[in-house]
Amino acid sequence: MELTERKLKILQAIIDDFVFSAEPIGSRTLSKKYDLGISPATIRNEMADLEELGYLTHPHTSAGRVPSDKAYRMYVDNMMERRPVPEAQQAAIRNRLNDNIYELNKTIERAAELLSEITNLTAFALTPKEDTNRLKYINLLPVDDRTVVLMIVTESGKVSNTVLRLKTGYDTRKLEILSKMLTYNYRGKELSSILEVDIIKSVEGDLEAMSHLMENIMPEFLKTLEGMLDTELYMEGLTNIFSIPEYNDLDKAKMFMRMLNKKERITKVLDERGEGILITIGEENSDEEMKDCSLVTATYRINGKLVGKLGVIGPTRMKYDSVTSIIEFMSDNLSTAFKLTENSE
Amino acid sequence: MELTERKLKILQAIIDDFVFSAEPIGSRTLSKKYDLGISPATIRNEMADLEELGYLTHPHTSAGRVPSDKAYRMYVDNMMERRPVPEAQQAAIRNRLNDNIYELNKTIERAAELLSEITNLTAFALTPKEDTNRLKYINLLPVDDRTVVLMIVTESGKVSNTVLRLKTGYDTRKLEILSKMLTYNYRGKELSSILEVDIIKSVEGDLEAMSHLMENIMPEFLKTLEGMLDTELYMEGLTNIFSIPEYNDLDKAKMFMRMLNKKERITKVLDERGEGILITIGEENSDEEMKDCSLVTATYRINGKLVGKLGVIGPTRMKYDSVTSIIEFMSDNLSTAFKLTENSE
DNA sequence: GATTAGCACTCAACATAAGAGAGTGCTAAC
DNA sequence: GTTAGCACTCTCTTATGTTGAGTGCTAATC
Numbered sequence: 010m011e012l013t014e015r016k017l018k019i020l021q022a023i024i025d026d027f028v029f030s031a032e033p034i035g036s037r038t039l040s041k042k043y044d045l046g047i048s049p050a051t052i053r054n055e056m057a058d059l060e061e062l063g064y065l066t067h068p069h070t071s072a073g074r075v076p077s078d079k080a081y082r083m084y085v086d087n088m089m090e091r092r093p094v095p096e097a098q099q100a101a102i103r104n105r106l107n108d109n110i111y112e113l114n115k116t117i118e119r120a121a122e123l124l125s126e127i128t129n130l131t132a133f134a135l136t137p138k139e140d141t142n143r144l145k146y147i148n149l150l151p152v153d154d155r156t157v158v159l160m161i162v163t164e165s166g167k168v169s170n171t172v173l174r175l176k177t178g179y180d181t182r183k184l185e186i187l188s189k190m191l192t193y194n195y196r197g198k199e200l201s202s203i204l205e206v207d208i209i210k211s212v213e214g215d216l217e218a219m220s221h222l223m224e225n226i227m228p229e230f231l232k233t234l235e236g237m238l239d240t241e242l243y244m245e246g247l248t249n250i251f252s253i254p255e256y257n258d259l260d261k262a263k264m265f266m267r268m269l270n271k272k273e274r275i276t277k278v279l280d281e282r283g284e285g286i287l288i289t290i291g292e293e294n295s296d297e298e299m300k301d302c303s304l305v306t307a308t309y310r311i312n313g314k315l316v317g318k319l320g321v322i323g324p325t326r327m328k329y330d331s332v333t334s335i336i337e338f339m340s341d342n343l344s345t346a347f348k349l350t351e352n353s354e
Numbered sequence: 355m356e357l358t359e360r361k362l363k364i365l366q367a368i369i370d371d372f373v374f375s376a377e378p379i380g381s382r383t384l385s386k387k388y389d390l391g392i393s394p395a396t397i398r399n400e401m402a403d404l405e406e407l408g409y410l411t412h413p414h415t416s417a418g419r420v421p422s423d424k425a426y427r428m429y430v431d432n433m434m435e436r437r438p439v440p441e442a443q444q445a446a447i448r449n450r451l452n453d454n455i456y457e458l459n460k461t462i463e464r465a466a467e468l469l470s471e472i473t474n475l476t477a478f479a480l481t482p483k484e485d486t487n488r489l490k491y492i493n494l495l496p497v498d499d500r501t502v503v504l505m506i507v508t509e510s511g512k513v514s515n516t517v518l519r520l521k522t523g524y525d526t527r528k529l530e531i532l533s534k535m536l537t538y539n540y541r542g543k544e545l546s547s548i549l550e551v552d553i554i555k556s557v558e559g560d561l562e563a564m565s566h567l568m569e570n571i572m573p574e575f576l577k578t579l580e581g582m583l584d585t586e587l588y589m590e591g592l593t594n595i596f597s598i599p600e601y602n603d604l605d606k607a608k609m610f611m612r613m614l615n616k617k618e619r620i621t622k623v624l625d626e627r628g629e630g631i632l633i634t635i636g637e638e639n640s641d642e643e644m645k646d647c648s649l650v651t652a653t654y655r656i657n658g659k660l661v662g663k664l665g666v667i668g669p670t671r672m673k674y675d676s677v678t679s680i681i682e683f684m685s686d687n688l689s690t691a692f693k694l695t696e697n698s699e
Numbered sequence: 700g701a702t703t704a705g706c707a708c709t710c711a712a713c714a715t716a717a718g719a720g721a722g723t724g725c726t727a728a729c
Numbered sequence: 730g731t732t733a734g735c736a737c738t739c740t741c742t743t744a745t746g747t748t749g750a751g752t753g754c755t756a757a758t759c
Contacts, residue, residue: 071739111517
């Protein structure tokens with residue numbers, strides 16, 4: 010059986026209607042609401058065909074039709090028109106996003122917040138992996154006689170600091186030298202490579218003279234580095250699901266919440282996704298618990314290199330067109346904003 | 355009418371039963387389950403009295419009795435026995451809490467997490483207000499020709515850093531001098547006092563020589579300081595409410611979630627609470643939306659001075675005895691842990 | 700005089716039945 | 730190929746018992 014022009018038109022009408030109303034739609038209502046130029050009976054026949062082709066399903070015998078995952082896929086691939094983000098909205102987004110671009114994580118968090126507000130879905134943002142990021146700078150700063158702050162700066166501008174409490178007192182002069190030596194040794198090295206044991210060993214040899222201080226500091230230094238490799242997941246708009254009819258059922262809402270609460274899992278799922286705009290619909294999701302959700306994600310870059318993720322999760326019935334456009338717009342915006350931060354203009 | 359020994363015994367039984375089962379309890383069931391030595395009819399009479407006194411309510415004519423807020427208050431004040439936290443649990447808490455005490459915020463977040471796990475309620479922790487905290491240290495560190503990191507350290511050991519992007523290039527030497535001058539000017543001053551305009555003006559005069567760099571840095575410096583004054587609210591165990599019968603109703607669950615999502619409001623409520631263990635039950639809460647919840651909070655101290663909050667929120671029907679003990683134990687633990695961090699031992 | 704048995708009454712919760720409404724699939728006519 | 734007509738299906742709503750746990754009152758009992 011073939012997917013005729015007319016079938017497509019009907020399918021589109023059904024998707025449009027269902028995305029709006031969340032109610033199964035029947036032939037009679039469809040013919041009344043949409044000017045298709047054919048009678049309900051004909052629509053019924055076409056609908057039966059569409060169902061046979063896998064584009065529609067039937068909640069029960071005497072209910073209207075509902076688009077299947079396959080229908081949404083078809084819609085997203087062939088029928089959907091990218092609708093440009095309205096000027097006013099663009100301006101609003103730019104405003105709130107580019108406020109204080111220097112605090113990377115805050116900006117990314119803000120992006121998730123904004124995205125959830127606009128789409129009324131649950132939004133998330135993942136900070137980039139920093140494995141290939143190179144170390145620029147290590148600084149040990151005295152606070153008091155037993156406390157120092159360890160500060161690490163990467164080439165991409167990420168800063169991390171930890172307060173260290175030493176077992177014994179220290180000499181400020183030695184601390185300064187140690188900072189310089191560490192910097193000298195590690196500058197330009199990728200964070201992940203520093204964590205490999207052999208490199209550390211080799212450096213420890215060089216620094217033997219200060220072994221006492223080293224002993225105190227080295228473990229924390231490595232811990233901090235490891236911490237810098239971790240990505241951060243920001244999730245916003247969790248309560249939005251309460252205004253989505255799909256989750257009017259307490260049990261479903263529960264499941265959804267619980268699923269989203271497993272942060273490591275979500276992080277993994279997002280992390281494994283490819284670059285660019287990506288839409289996975291219902292059953293297409295590899296994660297079992299997401300099989301009745303859709304995921305729309307995009308990637309943004311920092312200084313054209315490190316890749317973070319931005320996206321929404323919601324019911325398969327979502328406004329793919331506008332959601333996609335907004336996510337695309339926002340991720341592009343992030344990428345350019347973060348480019349300016351790093352490169353001189 | 356007087357609150358006789360026997361009435362108290364009945365009230366206690368009702369509270370015990372209701373806290374456990376969440377179901378209204380009738381005279382017959384009560385006499386069967388608890389060995390009170392009197393017949394259902396007598397219990398009925400006593401219950402009627404207790405209701406008249408305001409300790410019990412009636413969901414509807416033919417239902418059992420339910421303790422009122424007043425009953426819980428009576429229970430908490432006069433009937434409840436503090437039950438010590440089990441040894442094993444104490445050890446577990448200490449273990450997880452004292453892991454890496456130097457990252458203050460992480461530790462506090464961990465406390466909230468732990469508390470929600472143990473109580474199966476929604477837990478939160480508020481970091482202390484830093485107004486009276488004194489500045490110790492300001493450092494401007496070069497990153498590249500247009501980027502510097504501004505780092506501020508307080509006497510309590512709080513560190514904050516911001517990446518600044520300057521409009522023009524700078525001289526490393528000048529940056530160093532500026533750091534020293536800023537530190538010299540502000541060391542020992544309370545953060546909040548620095549934000550008062552006159553002080554700033556006076557310093558700006560002194561530093562005129564470096565006005566160019568100042569112009570670039572001063573606004574960000576103040577912003578960062580302001581950021582340091584903000585308290586952070588950690589909330590954990592939101593999904594726990596799904597296993598509480600009170601929130602089996604979707605609408606109620608919604609309301610609760612939405613209420614908890616207003617972070618500024620919660621922060622304000624917590625902030626206004628006094629020191630020590632504090633229990634507010636239902637109607638006792640000043641916040642309109644919390645009038646069918648109970649709040650149990652405690653305060654912890656950092657270096658014996660700054661005060662943060664730790665607590666849970668849940669239905670008025672909660673295990674006040676064990677919840678209170680755990681919160682008390684944890685806040686004490688935090689206070690001593692944070693004392694060791696700051697003072698040399 | 701306090702306690703208890705007995706009894707009529709109440710009300711939520713559950714089950715059952717009936718009817719409406721929106722839908723389908725099939726057949727036969729256009 | 731398209732459509733009208735019709736029997737059928739299934740959810741949803743509303744009405745109507747029925748049950749059971751509970752109450753409050755009264756009168757008998759300890």
